[in-house]
Amino acid sequence: xxxxxxxxxxxxxxxxxxxxxxxxxxxxxxxxxxxxxxxxxxxxxxxxxxxxxxxxxxxxxxxxxxxxxxxxxxxxxxxxxxxxxxxxxxxxxxxxxxxxxxxxxxxxxxxxxxxxxxxxxxxxxxxxxxxxxxxxxxxxxxxxxxxxxxxxxxxxxxxxxxxxxxxxxxxxxxxxxxxxxxxxxxxxxxxxxxxxxxxxxxxxxxxxxxxxxx
Numbered sequence: 183x184x185x186x187x188x189x190x191x192x193x194x195x196x197x198x199x200x201x202x203x204x205x206x207x208x209x210x211x212x213x214x215x216x217x218x219x220x221x222x223x224x225x226x227x228x229x230x231x232x233x234x235x236x237x238x239x240x241x242x243x244x245x246x247x248x249x250x251x252x253x254x255x256x257x258x259x260x261x262x263x264x265x266x267x268x269x270x271x272x273x274x275x276x277x278x279x280x281x282x283x284x285x286x287x288x289x290x291x292x293x294x295x296x297x298x299x300x301x302x303x304x305x306x307x308x309x310x311x312x313x314x315x316x317x318x319x320x321x322x323x324x325x326x327x328x329x330x331x332x333x334x335x336x337x338x339x340x341x342x343x344x345x346x347x348x349x350x351x352x353x354x355x356x357x358x359x360x361x362x363x364x365x366x367x368x369x370x371x372x373x374x375x376x377x378x379x380x381x382x383x384x385x386x387x388x389x390x391x392x393x394x395x396x
Contacts, residue, residue, distance in 0.1 A: 215343050215346075215347060219343065219346070220339055220343060223252075223338075223339045223342055223343075224331060224335050224336065224339050226248065227245055227248070227330075227331075227335035227338060227339070228329045228330060228331035228335045229329070230327055230329065232244065232245060232329075233317060233318055233327060234315050234316055234317040234318050234327045234328040234329060234330055235313060235314050235315045235317065235330055235335075236314065236315070236316065236317020236318065237291060237314040237317070237364070237365040237366075237367050237368040237371075238278055238289050238290065238291045238314075238364070238365055238368065238371075239317060241317070242291065242292060242313055242314045242364055242365070243273075243292045245294075245313045245314075245338075245362075246273045246292035246293065246294040246313055246362065246364060247273055247292075247294075249272075249294040249313070249338060249341075249342065249362050250262065250271065250272030250273045250294045250295075250296070251272070252342050252345070252346075253272045253294065253295075253296030253345060253360065254272060254296075256296070256345050256346050256349040256350070257349050257350075258272075258296030258297055258298055258345060258349055258360065259296065259297040259298070259299060260272045260295070260296065260297070261274070261295030261296060261297045261359060261361075261381060262274040262293070262294070262295050263275055272294055272295060272296055273292055273293070273294055273295075274292065274293040274294075274295055274372075274375075274376075275290050275291075275292055276290060276291045276292065276293060276364060276365075276371055276372055276375040277289070277290050278290055278291050278365060278368075278371050291314070291364035291365035291371045291372050292313070292364045292372070293313075293361060293362065293363050293364050293372045293375070293376060294313065294361070294362040295359065295360070295361050295376075296345055296359075296360040296361075297357065297358070297359055297360070297381075298345070298348055298349055298353070298354065298357065298358040298360070299353070299357050300353060300354050300355050300356045300357040300358070301353050301354070301355055302355050302356070303357075304386060305355075305356045305357070305386055305387075305388050306356055306357040306358070306359060306382050306386055306387050306388070307356050307357070307358050307359070307387070307388060307389050307390070307391070308358075308359045308361060308387055308389070308390040308391070309340075309341050309344055309345075309358060309359070309360050309361070309390075309391050309393075310341065310359075310360075310361045310362070310363060310373070310390055310391070310392045310393070311334050311337030311338045311340060311341050311361075311362050311363070311392065311393045311394065312334045312337065312338075312362065312363045312364070312366035312367070312372070312373070312394075313334075313338060313362045313363065313364050313366075313372075314330075314364055314365055314366055314367050314368070315328055315329070315330025315333060315334070315335075315367065316328035316330065316367060332395045332396070333394070333395050334366070334393070334394055334395060336393070336395060336396040337392070337393035337394050337395065337396060338362045338393075339396075340393040340396055341360050341361070341362055341393060342360075344360070345360045356388070357382075359381070359387075361376065363376065
């Protein structure tokens with residue numbers, strides 16, 4: 183919501199959703215999901231400094247890089263682009279072309295992707311959310327920033343916390359892809375690019391649990 187500057191949330195509902203998700207996707211580690219981690223992650227993503235994480239903006243990319251850095255910290259494998267040194271990263275750049283002036287446009291959106299490799303090949307699960315929100319509306323008076331704490335910073339935090347707990351526990355049987363997609367608000371560019379070029383054949387992705395507005 184425009185004007186949302188403080189981090190307020192239904193913490194019991196949020197943690198309940200994560201616990202249920204843990205039962206669905208893999209073995210549970212004794213490490214708890216801490217409210218202070220949830221608030222820190224949500225507070226960063228929905229802060230005024232992130233300018234509403236508008237689709238295809240530098241702030242959306244910052245959000246992707248932040249989530250990618252968390253995936254790295256948790257020990258996930260990178261699932262993004264290859265850098266100039268030939269190493270995989272946690273962020274995937276997706277070109278955006280609206281078709282208005284195709285030859286003049288160099289816009290892009292970004293996905294953050296981390297992978298927890300399963301013990302048995304052949305099947306995978308996706309846990310996903312979207313990075314972007316509505317950005318800034320300069321025509322408004324007063325607060326112009328649509329912070330997007332609920333839509334969908336809360337979903338990204340759910341993906342982060344599931345990644346944290348599952349990566350710290352026993353390896354799951356199925357491989358899990360933790361993905362925060364870019365430019366969902368402007369046409370689902372990030373998720374559409376992922377589906378068009380999946381890391382495994384689509385029939386092997388047996389489920390996608392998407393978190394939206396927790």
